[in-house]
Amino acid sequence: MSALAVVAAALQVVCVLAGAPLVVGGMRQVRARLEGRAGGGVGQPWRDLRKQLRKQQITPRGTTVVFAVAPAIAAGSTLLIAAIMPIFALGSPLDSTADLFGVVGLLFLGTVALTLAGLDTGTAFGGMGSSREITIAALVEPTILLAVFALSIPGQSANLAAIVSATLHNPGQVLSLGSVLAFVALVIVIIAETGRLPVDNPSTHLELTMIHEAMVLEYAGPKLALVEWASAMRLTVLLTLLANLFLPWGIAGADPSPLAVLLGLVAITVKVAMLAGALAAGEVFIAKLRYFRVPELLAGSFLLALLAVTASYFLATPTH
Amino acid sequence: MALHFSPAVPELGEGPRAAQRTRSARLSGGLTAALGAVGLALGLSVIFGAPRHLQIAWLLPLVGTRFELDPVSGVFIAVTGAVSISVGIYSVGYAQRERWARVPMAVLPLFVAAMLLVPAAGSVTTFLLVWELMAAASLILVLSEHRREAVRSAGIFYAIMTQLGFAMILLALVVLSAASNSDAFTAIAAHAGNLSPGTRATVFLLTVLGFGSKAGLLPLHAWLPRAHPEAPSPVSSLMSAAMVNMGIYGIIRIDLQILGPGPRWWGLALMILGGVSAVFGVLQASVATDLKRLLAYSTTENMGLITLALGAAALLSSSGAPKVAAIALTAALLHVLAHAAFKTLAFLAAGSVLTATGLRDLDKLGGLARRMPVTTVMFGIGALGASGLPLGAGFVSEWLLLQSLIHSPHDGNTLLALAMPLSVGAVALTTGLGIAAMVKAFGVGFLARPRSGAAENAREAPLSMRAGMVVAATACAVFAIWPALLGPALRHVLAALSTVGGHAAGPQLGTYLRLPGVAGSLAPALLAASLLASVLVALGLSRWGARHRPAPVLAPLWASGSDALSPRMQYTATSFAEPLQRVFDNVLRPDTDVEVTHFAESQYLVEKVTYRTRQADPVEQRLYPPVVRAVTAMAQAVRRAHNGSIHLYLTYGAIGLLIVLLVAQ
Numbered sequence: 010m011s012a013l014a015v016v017a018a019a020l021q022v023v024c025v026l027a028g029a030p031l032v033v034g035g036m037r038q039v040r041a042r043l044e045g046r047a048g049g050g051v052g053q054p055w056r057d058l059r060k061q062l063r064k065q066q067i068t069p070r071g072t073t074v075v076f077a078v079a080p081a082i083a084a085g086s087t088l089l090i091a092a093i094m095p096i097f098a099l100g101s102p103l104d105s106t107a108d109l110f111g112v113v114g115l116l117f118l119g120t121v122a123l124t125l126a127g128l129d130t131g132t133a134f135g136g137m138g139s140s141r142e143i144t145i146a147a148l149v150e151p152t153i154l155l156a157v158f159a160l161s162i163p164g165q166s167a168n169l170a171a172i173v174s175a176t177l178h179n180p181g182q183v184l185s186l187g188s189v190l191a192f193v194a195l196v197i198v199i200i201a202e203t204g205r206l207p208v209d210n211p212s213t214h215l216e217l218t219m220i221h222e223a224m225v226l227e228y229a230g231p232k233l234a235l236v237e238w239a240s241a242m243r244l245t246v247l248l249t250l251l252a253n254l255f256l257p258w259g260i261a262g263a264d265p266s267p268l269a270v271l272l273g274l275v276a277i278t279v280k281v282a283m284l285a286g287a288l289a290a291g292e293v294f295i296a297k298l299r300y301f302r303v304p305e306l307l308a309g310s311f312l313l314a315l316l317a318v319t320a321s322y323f324l325a326t327p328t329h
Numbered sequence: 330m331a332l333h334f335s336p337a338v339p340e341l342g343e344g345p346r347a348a349q350r351t352r353s354a355r356l357s358g359g360l361t362a363a364l365g366a367v368g369l370a371l372g373l374s375v376i377f378g379a380p381r382h383l384q385i386a387w388l389l390p391l392v393g394t395r396f397e398l399d400p401v402s403g404v405f406i407a408v409t410g411a412v413s414i415s416v417g418i419y420s421v422g423y424a425q426r427e428r429w430a431r432v433p434m435a436v437l438p439l440f441v442a443a444m445l446l447v448p449a450a451g452s453v454t455t456f457l458l459v460w461e462l463m464a465a466a467s468l469i470l471v472l473s474e475h476r477r478e479a480v481r482s483a484g485i486f487y488a489i490m491t492q493l494g495f496a497m498i499l500l501a502l503v504v505l506s507a508a509s510n511s512d513a514f515t516a517i518a519a520h521a522g523n524l525s526p527g528t529r530a531t532v533f534l535l536t537v538l539g540f541g542s543k544a545g546l547l548p549l550h551a552w553l554p555r556a557h558p559e560a561p562s563p564v565s566s567l568m569s570a571a572m573v574n575m576g577i578y579g580i581i582r583i584d585l586q587i588l589g590p591g592p593r594w595w596g597l598a599l600m601i602l603g604g605v606s607a608v609f610g611v612l613q614a615s616v617a618t619d620l621k622r623l624l625a626y627s628t629t630e631n632m633g634l635i636t637l638a639l640g641a642a643a644l645l646s647s648s649g650a651p652k653v654a655a656i657a658l659t660a661a662l663l664h665v666l667a668h669a670a671f672k673t674l675a676f677l678a679a680g681s682v683l684t685a686t687g688l689r690d691l692d693k694l695g696g697l698a699r700r701m702p703v704t705t706v707m708f709g710i711g712a713l714g715a716s717g718l719p720l721g722a723g724f725v726s727e728w729l730l731l732q733s734l735i736h737s738p739h740d741g742n743t744l745l746a747l748a749m750p751l752s753v754g755a756v757a758l759t760t761g762l763g764i765a766a767m768v769k770a771f772g773v774g775f776l777a778r779p780r781s782g783a784a785e786n787a788r789e790a791p792l793s794m795r796a797g798m799v800v801a802a803t804a805c806a807v808f809a810i811w812p813a814l815l816g817p818a819l820r821h822v823l824a825a826l827s828t829v830g831g832h833a834a835g836p837q838l839g840t841y842l843r844l845p846g847v848a849g850s851l852a853p854a855l856l857a858a859s860l861l862a863s864v865l866v867a868l869g870l871s872r873w874g875a876r877h878r879p880a881p882v883l884a885p886l887w888a889s890g891s892d893a894l895s896p897r898m899q900y901t902a903t904s905f906a907e908p909l910q911r912v913f914d915n916v917l918r919p920d921t922d923v924e925v926t927h928f929a930e931s932q933y934l935v936e937k938v939t940y941r942t943r944q945a946d947p948v949e950q951r952l953y954p955p956v957v958r959a960v961t962a963m964a965q966a967v968r969r970a971h972n973g974s975i976h977l978y979l980t981y982g983a984i985g986l987l988i989v990l991l992v993a994q
Contacts, residue, residue, distance in 0.1 A: 026870075062874035066881035073698045075776060078864075081871065085864030092859070103859060105841060105850040107719070110728055114719040115860070121718065121768055128772030128900070131695070132886050136900020139772065143765045144908040147615075150761030151754050158735045158753050166848035167735065227886060231878070235871045304912045315750055322739060322746040 014263065017098035017270050024274065025091040025249075029241035030054035032248070032281060036289035043293045054241065061234035069227050072129050079126035080232050083119035084239035090115050090246050095253055097273030099170045100263030108167040109157045112250075113150075116202070119239065120146050127224035134216065138223030141300060145201055145208065145220070148307045152198045155314035159191040160254060162321040173257045183255055187321030190313045192255050197310035199251060203244045205288065207298040208306070218297060245281065248288075252280035347425075354424035357434035358793070361441050362417025368410025368445040375403030376821050382451055389454060392512050397451030400825040401586065404662065404818065405448035405578045408669045411804065412571040413441045419677050419797025420563040422790065426684045427561065433473035440466035440567065447575050448582075452512045453502045460498070460575075464491045467572060470564040471556050480559045487556040490542060490549060497539030498579070501532045505583075518587045529588055533595055536583045537602065544576025544632040545625075546606040551949040553629060554613070558621035558689065562680020565621060569628045570673040574665055577635055581826070585643060589828035593647045593744065599640025600748060604755040607633030609916075609948065611759045615766040616910045616917060616944050618902040620679050620689045623770055624672065627715055630759060631668045631723075635661050637752060638730050646828070648745060650738045652846045655823060659836050660729035662819055667722040667808040671714030674801035678708035681790035681798070682774070686783040691770065691902035696779035700787040705775045707798040712767040714805050717760045720857055722808040728851055729836060731756060736847045765909060773902045780896050810854050813838045903942070910944070918947045 034051040041048030069076070090112050093103045107115070120142065127139035161167040163182050164175030175182075182188055201208045204221040214222055225236045253260060259276025261269035298306065375381065375398040386393035398406075417437075424434055443463035450456035468491070472484040506512055508528050509520035521529075542549030553573075557565045584595065610629030617623040638661035646654035679689070681704040688694055698705045714722030734753050737745045779785040789795075807814055816838035837843045842851045888894040910917055924939040970981070 059874070062871070063877040065879040067884045068881060069886045070883050071778060071886065073776060075698070078868075081864050081867040084867035084870070085860060088863040088866060089856075089860050092863070103855070106852040106855045106859065108849055108851065110731055111719060111851055111856065114717075114724060114728075117764060118718050118720070118860075121716070121764060124768050125772045125776060128768075128905075129698075129776040130886055131777030131896070131899045132894065133889055133898045133900065134887075136773075136777075136905060139768070140900060140905045140908060143768050144912065147758075147761035147765040147909065148912070150764075151757035154731065154757035154760075155750065155754055158750065161735050162739070164848075165736070167732070168849055171848050231871045231875070235867065238870070239867075300908070301911060311754070315754060318750040318753070319746060322750070 013265055013267065013270070014098060014100035015102055017261065017265060017273075018092055018101040018103065020270070020274075021094075021096040021098070021101070022088055022091050024096070025088070025242055025245055026238075028278075028281075029238065029245040030058055032245045032285050033241045035282065036285050039286050039289040040293055043290060054237070058234050058238060061237070062231050064230035066231055067229045069130060071131065072227070075122075076126045076129040076227075077232075079122040079129075080228065080235035080239060082122035084235050084242065086115040086119040086122075087239055087242040087246055091242070094169050094246070094250060095173050095257075095260060096249050097277050098261040098263075098265045098270055099173060100265070101170070104168060104170045109161070109169055109172070110154070110167055112169070113153050113157065116243070117146060117150070119243070120202075123224055123236070130227045132227065134219070134223045134226045138220055138226070141220045142224055145303060145307070148304055148311075149198050149201050152194055152307065152311045152314045153202075155311065155318055156191045156195045156198065159187050159314060159317035159321050162187070162318070169253075170263070173253055173260065176254070176257050177260075180258075185321070186324060187317045188255065190317035190320060192251075194310045194314040194317060195251060195254075197306060197313075199247045200288075201303070201307060203240070203247060205244075206292040207295045208303050210297045213297075218300070220300075244285075248281050248284045249277060252277065252284055256280060350428065351425055353431065353434050354421050354429065357424060357437050358417045358419075358421035360417070360438040361420060362414045364438055364441045364445065365410045365413025365415075365417055368406050368413065368441075370410075371398075371445075372403045372405075372407025372410055373818070376400045376407065376818050389458070392452065392454045394455040394458070395452040395513055396446070396449045396455065397514065398449055400822045401578075401581060402448035404665075404822045405574055406445055407818075408574060408666055409441070409444045409448075409571040412567060412669050412673050412801075413444075415673050415677070415797050415800040415804075416563045416566050417441075417797070418800060419566075419680070419794050422793035422797075423561070423563055423680060423684065426791065426794075429473065429561070433470055433561065433564075436466050436469045437563070440470055440564075444567070444571055444575065448578050451514055453506045453514070453517075454512055456514075457495075457499060457502065461495065463572065463575070464495060467491075467564070467568055471560045471568075473561055473564070474559070477559075483552075483555040483559040487552045490552040494539045494542035494549060497535045497542075501535035501539065501583070504528060504535075505532050505587075514582070514587060521588050524588075526592075529591065533584055533588060533591060537580060537598070540576040540579035540583070541602065541636075542576070543579070544573045544636070545610075545629040546576070546602055546632055546636060547609055547629075548948055548952055550606065550610070550629050551946060551953065554617075554622050554625045554946065557625035557628070557676075558619055562621070562676055562683055565625075565680070566673045566676040569625060569676055570669040573628055573632055574669065577632065577639070577661075577665060580636070580639060585639065585828055586826060589643065590647055591643065593644060596640045596642070596644030596647060597744065597748060599643060600637050600752060601640075603633045603636030603638070603640055604752055605633070606630070607637060607759045608755050608762075609633075611762040611766060612909075612913055612916060613944075613946065615762045615769070616906045616913075616919070617766075618691050618906075618944075620682065620691055620694070620770060620774055621676070622689075623691075623766060624675050624679060627675075627763070627766065628668075628672060630763065631664065631672070631715075634727070634730065634756065634759065635664050635668070637756070638664065638733070641730070641733055641749075641752065644745070644748065645733070645737060648738065648742060653733050653736050653738070656729055656736070656836050656844055657733035658823060658826060659819055660726050660733055662822060663729060663808075663812065663815070664723065664726035666815065667714065667726050667805075670801055670804035670808055671711045671722045674707055674798060674805055675711035675715060677794070677798045677801060678704050678711060681794055682708075682787070684794075685787040685790065686781075688781065688783050691774045693781040694774045694779070694784050695777045695896070695899065696784055697775045697787055700779075700784075701789045703795050704790055704798070707795075707802055708775060709771055710802045710805050712771045714809065716764040716767040718764065719853075720809055720860065722805040724809065725812045725842065725851070725853055726808075727756070727760060729842075732844055732847070732849050736844070736849075762909070765906075769902055769905050773900070773905055777899050778894075778896045780899065780901065810857050812842070812853060813840060910942075916947065917944065918950075919944050 127135040209220040261273040446459040545553035614626035642657035
């Protein structure tokens with residue numbers, strides 16, 4: 010591992026930290042324009058974060074340390090994922106620390122921390138949000154792991170760098186049946202995991218339909234800033250993952266030159282911007298699903314992932 | 330020493346008896362822990378040393394007893410020993426607090442001794458003898474609070490089902506022993522190749538059912554969620570963390586080692602049995618509201634995962650992929666160890682809650698984090714292990730299991746192409762629901778505000794109970810962060826299991842876990858360290874702008890618009906699990922009735938709504954009553970022969986003897 014690979018990995022974390030609020034801002038702006046509103050501008054989430062971080066720290070009475078550290082665990086686990094996965098360069102020094110299963114585990118660790126925080130408040134809304142969030146998470150897990158399985162078949166490994174380089178070496182497989190099915194399954198899963206429409210509406214505070222927002226209702230000021238930052242980073246990291254697993258072109262190699270890193274940065278920015286734009290544009294046309302219809306959607310995505318794996322098995326050329 | 334005046338004596342006038350109880354508790358717990366330490370040392374010495382055997386001819390007439398120790402028995406002896414150390418220390422305090430009678434105190438070390446002997450047995454007769462000793466000792470312990478009706482019912486259930494399992498094992502081992510004309514396991518193993526396929530299949534099916542019943546696998550699992558919650562908590566720990574492993578040991582020893590390698594359907598059968606048990610167990614756990622019942626169903630879940638891994642190892646090794654089979658086998662063994670650690674801890678912590686509040690019902694608990702901080706942390710570590718998340722004890726073994734499932738060979742083998750994706754789906758669903766179940770147990774039971782007076786007045790457990798939990802928590806931390814410590818031991822055990830891929834180079838457990846032949850790695854310690862670092866970075870980020878902030882304040886929570894927040898506004902375990910119950914309605918089939926009472930004046934005004942829901946075990950409800958009815962009908966038929974006449978009974982005896990003599994001729 011070269012020194013530049015380490016620098017590139019550190020740079021990935023910084024870029025996710027700085028870019029995540031911009032991704033959310035961009036998505037809101039696309040939505041606003043399509044709905045005929047002026048919108049707050051791409052930088053609005055950053056201005057909100059700055060405002061929240063300067064507010065007074067308010068601790069709700071009767072909450073424990075779980076409530077206090079949950080936002081940091083959610084944000085920290087996402088930062089770690091940003092350091093492990095290939096965003097604009099392949100050779101992250103942490104790549105062999107955890108493969109895609111480990112990354113999924115870290116993602117769930119963040120979810121569990123916030124769910125426990127919701128229960129820790131002991132309010133009706135906290136419990137309601139936690140219960141809904143964990144139900145969706147439990148049903149998302151099978152699809153995610155099966156999609157990981159499908160993706161790991163061509164590269165014979167679940168390590169992220171190995172999957173990405175397998176796609177780089179053999180670009181044709183992106184259009185294989187297994188890969189396309191896995192892509193659709195992962196998109197549904199990412200929508201569910203990040204609480205976007207039609208699973209959850211991130212801009213609602215209507216008590217009957219809130220999921221994620223109900224869970225974090227008691228957070229205020231700097232802690233709320235961290236929660237929102239974490240959820241923006243989660244969205245960004247998952248979109249980046251989607252982009253690099255299926256369209257890895259432009260990413261720098263394991264031993265990159267500064268120019269390659271810069272090229273990788275530009276490439277991933279374009280890819281994430283396009284994915285986020287498409288997601289936001291799609292959200293304009295759909296309404297939120299009734300909560301008890303969400304499992305049907307997730308069961309559908311599970312089936313797609315299962316078909317993806319079986320298709321890869323039967324259609325893959327035997328390696329032995 | 331003026332012991333009588335010490336404040337430790339609980340009630341006036343009971344001084345001598347309390348002092349007596351303290352002495353007995355120390356003796357019983359100390360003996361249990363000492364036996365555990367001996368077992369751990371013996372197990373480790375066998376794993377790393379040469380196989381040993383011991384024959385005591387006078388102990389049993391005709392055949393004698395025979396003990397044989399190899400690395401496979403060593404690992405199970407060591408696990409049982411380690412669990413017993415923790416439980417022994419814990420039970421010193423527990424027995425005093427719960428005022429145990431003498432019988433359970435005396436039987437506790439006996440139970441541990443019997444469990445340590447089961448993996449050591451080297452012949453059919455010895456094995457059956459110690460197996461029954463273990464079953465009988467555990468039954469006495471389950472019945473220690475026999476004055477409660479629920480305990481008696483659980484005891485009867487347990488006694489019948491454990492004997493049913495025993496009968497199957499007995500039949501299978503007798504068939505095996507007769508077919509190979511020998512009593513010793515080594516001799517049977519040497520002859521196993523000459524057995525007819527029919528005999529092998531019969532023995533396989535009977536042993537899998539019999540040992541599966543001990544391990545809590547479907548369909549003979551129904552005793553487990555009854556007996557484990559009703560037993561005293563140290564006993565629940567021993568049963569759920571150590572005794573169920575004996576079922577797994579039986580499957581490994583008889584089916585995989587002595588009879589194996591079997592045909593491909595054996596592996597497939599084990600995978601299906603394991604997968605179904607895992608998913609069913611975790612579904613029941615995710616809707617359970619009784620803390621100990623939840624943990625008991627989680628045992629079924631984890632034993633299912635282990636069986637799935639064993640089945641995958643058998644299937645893969647018979648499909649010509651010994652290296653991947655070795656990964657699956659390592660996953661199974663590591664999960665046995667990890668499960669023992671986190672389940673011991675979780676049951677001991679549940680026991681602390683039970684002694685402090687008298688409650689197992691999650692709907693009435695809550696707010697223990699402030700009242701019992703040590704117990705809360707301990708349960709948290711156990712629950713993290715059980716949920717299979719990174720930094721938890723169960724993560725590494727589940728990761729290995731998934732790796733073995735996704736790396737099966739791609740040679741157009743239809744069976745593997747269907748079995749492996751479905752297994753990954755089953756394992757993933759199990760993990761997902763397991764997370765939900767553990768979040769519920771920890772979040773509803775220990776966080777938030779107390780939902781009853783008993784939970785409000787909870788006090789922390791005494792020192793010995795906390796010490797026992799710390800021992801188990803240390804083991805959990807080792808499995809979660811530094812599994813490399815177990816690498817050498819697992820290599821020796823694997824080498825002894827050549828029939829299911831053990832001879833192939835297994836995974837290397839170092840700082841990085843590396844897998845043979847496939848590119849995949851994991852570094853639990855580095856992952857933990859970097860996660861800690863990134864959480865600190867995130868905490869640092871939230872300090873940004875801190876100098877502009879006014880001083881922090883405490884504020885009341887939002888009570889949804891009403892004046893004060895009452896504990897009744899909180900979500901309970903039932904309401905927390907309600908979405909899952911609704912999603913899996915077809916599998917769980919809960920009994921729900923809603924009664925609406927209207928005011929007499931108007932049909933439009935509702936006076937009260939009664940909502941009642943009861944979660945029974947659907948498999949038990951469907952499968953058991955027909956069997957019980959059939960057995961009752963047969964018993965009625967046989968009853969006609971019992972008319973009370975002594976002459977008739979003597980005739981039966983004579984005829985029976987004649988038949989035996991004729992057959993023996």
